[in-house]
Amino acid sequence: MAFEQIQVPKVGEPIRVNPDNSLVVPDQPIIPFIEGDGIGVDITPVMQKVLDAAVAKAYDGRRQIAWMEIYAGEKATNVYGADVWLPDETLSAVRDYLVSIKGPLTTPVSGGIRSLNVALRQRLDLYVCLRPVRYFSGTPSPLKKPEDTDMVIFRENSEDIYAGIEWPAGSDEAERLVSFLQDQLGVTKIRFPKTSGVGIKPVSSEGTKRLVRKAIQYAIDNERDSVTLVHKGNIMKFTEGAFKDWGYELAREEFGAEPLDGGPWCSFKNPKTGNEIIVKDVIADAFLQQILLRPKDYDVIATLNLNGDYISDALAAQVGGIGMAPGANISDSVAMFEATHGTAPKYAGKDQVNPSSLLLSGEMLLRHLGWTEAADLVIKGIEGAIAAKTVTYDLERLLEGATKLSCSAFGDAVIGRMG
Numbered sequence: 001m002a003f004e005q006i007q008v009p010k011v012g013e014p015i016r017v018n019p020d021n022s023l024v025v026p027d028q029p030i031i032p033f034i035e036g037d038g039i040g041v042d043i044t045p046v047m048q049k050v051l052d053a054a055v056a057k058a059y060d061g062r063r064q065i066a067w068m069e070i071y072a073g074e075k076a077t078n079v080y081g082a083d084v085w086l087p088d089e090t091l092s093a094v095r096d097y098l099v100s101i102k103g104p105l106t107t108p109v110s111g112g113i114r115s116l117n118v119a120l121r122q123r124l125d126l127y128v129c130l131r132p133v134r135y136f137s138g139t140p141s142p143l144k145k146p147e148d149t150d151m152v153i154f155r156e157n158s159e160d161i162y163a164g165i166e167w168p169a170g171s172d173e174a175e176r177l178v179s180f181l182q183d184q185l186g187v188t189k190i191r192f193p194k195t196s197g198v199g200i201k202p203v204s205s206e207g208t209k210r211l212v213r214k215a216i217q218y219a220i221d222n223e224r225d226s227v228t229l230v231h232k233g234n235i236m237k238f239t240e241g242a243f244k245d246w247g248y249e250l251a252r253e254e255f256g257a258e259p260l261d262g263g264p265w266c267s268f269k270n271p272k273t274g275n276e277i278i279v280k281d282v283i284a285d286a287f288l289q290q291i292l293l294r295p296k297d298y299d300v301i302a303t304l305n306l307n308g309d310y311i312s313d314a315l316a317a318q319v320g321g322i323g324m325a326p327g328a329n330i331s332d333s334v335a336m337f338e339a340t341h342g343t344a345p346k347y348a349g350k351d352q353v354n355p356s357s358l359l360l361s362g363e364m365l366l367r368h369l370g371w372t373e374a375a376d377l378v379i380k381g382i383e384g385a386i387a388a389k390t391v392t393y394d395l396e397r398l399l400e401g402a403t404k405l406s407c408s409a410f411g412d413a414v415i416g417r418m419g
């Protein structure tokens with residue numbers, strides 16, 4: 001593969017994919033990475049160092065990641081020229097090398113460029129945003145029993161109001177759309193038609209079903225008890241309500257789920273274990289209070305794009321904050337791992353923030369490669385560093401008797417605790 005700016009490592013081979021989407025992982029896989037804006041410069045090198053140490057230790061040097069830097073965000077404008085925020089060859093590299101990891105990318109509020117994070121997900125059709133939320137013993141939390149929060153969020157990643165189909169108030173497009181809605185569709189409910197910005201919320205049966213299918217399959221493969229469809233379908237009936245209906249339909253038609261007490265909740269037996277898996281739904285606002293009061297009621301979560309964004313940060317707060325929240329954007333064959341948090345600009349370049357979100361995203365990457373021994377070492381290292389109360393500022397400020405470490409020193413502490 002010939003690139004303009006991307007340097008392909010001399011050692012290392014691309015990962016390949018079989019027709020059934022399983023991966024063929026060489027001992028030195030080439031893994032593209034985007035450093036990221038803001039705190040990307042702090043957390044990305046720490047993530048690489050920790051993953052390299054885990055892999056070296058787990059496999060006695062027989063395996064090694066061949067890192068390949070690719071560019072997006074501000075760094076891309078330095079490398080490729082002004083206004084090149086997301087080069088085509090970055091998209092090609094993420095697609096062709098199959099497994100990658102990225103730091104956060106800045107999106108200005110109101111005007112300016114649209115989200116590069118969303119663009120990456122949309123252009124590569126990475127339709128699942130997978131965000132596991134689990135508690136590490138000793139992490140400070142506002143909950144009395146934070147260990148009860150153990151959920152895996154499947155957030156639809158390609159549709160919804162989050163797709164960014166919208167026009168500003170006063171624009172020709174907004175005026176034409178409002179006129180069309182009023183004149184052709186008889187809409188009378190736009191309260192201030194002349195001064196409204198307008199956005200569109202597409203939610204499809206295909207988009208919903210492919211997401212819910214992945215969530216249910218995950219519950220089967222990982223022996224989880226339930227899948228909950230989180231929606232605001234009482235108000236947005238044909239988008240969020242349809243998400244719920246299509247989710248149940250899929251559970252019945254593809255997994256043989258049968259109604260419980262007349263429905264709509266339903267259940268089926270896990271074909272691998274024979275245990276029951278319940279498919280249920282809850283309205284989003286009620287869900288947000290119940291995750292604080294009764295987190296044990298929830299396990300795998302399937303939800304729409306915007307709900308999933310809010311729910312991710314809310315659940316992260318229950319187990320220590322977004323410094324501890326990993327994630328991945330996944331299609332059937334491509335996986336791009338990234339932290340749940342953003343660029344935290346006030347900390348950029350200060351070597352202060354918690355790298356755990358990206359470390360745990362890296363841990364997910366290793367597991368995705370089938371390198372479970374190395375992934376386990378990352379977990380062991382993080383558990384050990386937190387248990388020793390050697391943590392970054394975000395945890396230290398809430399943890400009595402803790403020692404505050406810099407971002408890079410925390411990375412070293414994690415490596416030191418791998419055993």
Ligand SMILES: NC(=O)C1=CN([C@@H]2O[C@H](COP(=O)(O)OP(=O)(O)OC[C@H]3O[C@@H](n4cnc5c(N)ncnc54)[C@H](OP(=O)(O)O)[C@@H]3O)[C@@H](O)[C@H]2O)C=CC1
Pocket residue numbers: 039103104105106107108117322323338339340341342343344345353354355356357394
């Ligand atoms: N996927 C992505 O790339 C994402 C990008 N973004 C973008 O990031 C930019 C900034 O967004 P913003 O709303 O400030 O949200 P951020 O997630 O960047 O930061 C909000 C706050 O969360 C805490 N925080 C974030 N990361 C860490 C960390 N690693 N360790 C410890 N604490 C952390 C900090 O809290 P405190 O101040 O209390 O210490 C920080 O001020 C925006 O442009 C946004 O669009 C946002 C989310 C995801």
Ligand SMILES: O=C(O)CCC(=O)C(=O)O
Pocket residue numbers: 105106107115116117118309312340342
């Ligand atoms: O793209 C962005 O700037 C924000 C994205 C975000 O908050 C998320 O995906 O969780």
Ligand SMILES: [Mg+2]
Pocket residue numbers: 309310312313340
């Ligand atoms: Mg978010």
